[in-house]
Amino acid sequence: MKKVILSVAVIAAIGLFSCKNEAKKAEDATQTEISNEVGMIETSFGVRGNCSMCKKTIETAANSVDGVTQAVWDVNKKTIDVTLDKAKTSALKVEQAIANSGYDTENVAGNLDAYNKLPGCCQYDHDMQMNQSGEHKANDHHGEHHM
Numbered sequence: 001m002k003k004v005i006l007s008v009a010v011i012a013a014i015g016l017f018s019c020k021n022e023a024k025k026a027e028d029a030t031q032t033e034i035s036n037e038v039g040m041i042e043t044s045f046g047v048r049g050n051c052s053m054c055k056k057t058i059e060t061a062a063n064s065v066d067g068v069t070q071a072v073w074d075v076n077k078k079t080i081d082v083t084l085d086k087a088k089t090s091a092l093k094v095e096q097a098i099a100n101s102g103y104d105t106e107n108v109a110g111n112l113d114a115y116n117k118l119p120g121c122c123q124y125d126h127d128m129q130m131n132q133s134g135e136h137k138a139n140d141h142h143g144e145h146h147m
Helices: 002-039 052-063 091-100 112-117
Strands: 040-046 068-074 079-085
Touching: 040 091, 052 068, 052 079, 052 091, 079 091
Parallel strands: none
Antiparallel strands: 040 079, 068 079
């Protein structure tokens, strides 16, 4: 009878230890998920470009940077929205990758050799405004006063 009681006590102790272990593992996993979420940031910056071919090249360059989880360039606004892991990369590294593909960003001029190799439809105006509203007006001169 003592062996049965002892066996039951040992099994109960192992079960209790096992449950605590599982709870600890679950807690650790939750902390890891939280710390991963904390490291993710969303940022946006201007990128010059003209068309859907530009969009593909710009997004491919941004997504090639280790730590970038998403990059979406808006052809009308000339702005890219990027989600990245700040422990692995930075917005400046993403801008440099885009510039290396030939496109000007807010802080980095596009590589001229890469720009010259872009298709004709992708060779944008280097004075193009970035971070536009995305709205196209029929007459851009409303509200201007000419002297």
